[in-house]
Amino acid sequence: MSSEKKSIGEIRKEFENVQKEAQTEKQQKALDALCLKYAQDGRKGVQVLIERCHKQKEKLQKERERLDVMWQFERQYADCTYICGIDEAGRGPLAGPVVAGAVILPKDCEILYLNDSKQLSAKCREALYDEIMEKAVATGIGMASPARIDEINILQATYEAMREAVRALGVVPDVLLNDAVRIPGLDVPQVPIVKGDAKSVSIAAASILAKVTRDRLMIQYEEVLPGYGFAKNKGYGSADHIAALKQMGATPIHRQSFIKNFV
Incomplete structure (x- = not known):
């Protein structure tokens, strides 16, 4: 025809x-x-x-x-077998854990629209999360609870979550590409990259894993701790969240060291 x-x-x-x-x-x-x-x-x-x-x-x-x-940083370390990106989500919220993601991608991997998780819509992050989990050589997630954050401070809790994420990989990485920080307590060579989640595919993938994991957890918290808007605000200090804190008080997932001015 x-x-x-x-x-x-x-x-x-x-x-x-x-x-x-x-x-x-x-x-x-x-x-x-x-x-x-x-x-x-x-x-x-x-x-x-x-x-x-x-x-x-x-x-x-x-x-x-x-x-x-x-891929510029990954190419710089092309002689390494396992190049791992590290990033976190949830350092600033008033409630919920801080979550770290670790991702090792294949060297010939293409994941279109991979980017800093903050630059992506929730729908796009969810789709990319599934693709990363399908294609990655290894992934790891680490968390530090609100109580742990109160105990050792948010920076040390973030480092703890990152170390846990690296241990969860199942393989030993040859080099870590980190978003801006150098993680104490790890023997693996580290490369801190300022704004790395927008400059490295490995760190971007880690940022998506951490963000989606934490967002899903906060949505679950909304079901058992209604009234604070966790599904929407993800524990951050929105006006509605702060108003709920003042009216109903803190929940077990609130960071006491973060909410002193509100309760």
């Missing part, structure tokens, strides 16, 4: 079938072939489909160029 005999709806369906996940080289070639096949079809609807594909291809190319830059 020639393109002129096909309806625009039928042609659109052809494009949709390969366009949804046109991220691999094979899929992109299939999309390019469709654009070439219908290039001479003068109908506006068909040309709109082709133009949309070209824009998608350009967007994908820019994303791959961005990711290539984010």
Whole structure:
């Protein structure tokens, strides 16, 4: 059937079938072939489909160029077998644990749109979390409870959670790429990188694991400790959260050292 005999709806369906996940080289070639096949079809609807594909291809190319830059630190340590990114989530909230993530990615791994977790929507973080868990060589999570934070302070509790995350990997990393800090008590060589979650794919992946793990936990806390808005504020000091603290008092997951001004 020639393109002129096909309806625009039928042609659109052809494009949709390969366009949804046109991220691999094979899929992109299939999309390019469709654009070439219908290039001479003068109908506006068909040309709109082709133009949309070209824009998608350009967007994908820019994303791959961005990711290539984010591999710069991993390339510096290419002689290492296991390059581990470390990051944390939850140093600032009034409630809940601090959570650390550790991730070792394969050296040929591509995870599109990987970025600092704070730059991503919750939906995007969830999707990336699943992809990271599927593709990573090893992952680890560590936590320090609110009581532990009160006992040893938030910085030391964060270091403790990070050490736990490294131990949970199941393999011994050759080098740690850390988001800005140097973790005491570890024998592994460390590379602190300021704003590393936006500069290193490994640290970005760790930031997503830590953030999603902690967010899911705070949503669960909302079910057993309603009234503080934990599912929405994730334990941070929003106006509603502070108002609830003043009205109802602290819960077992509040950090006593953080809420002195409110209760």
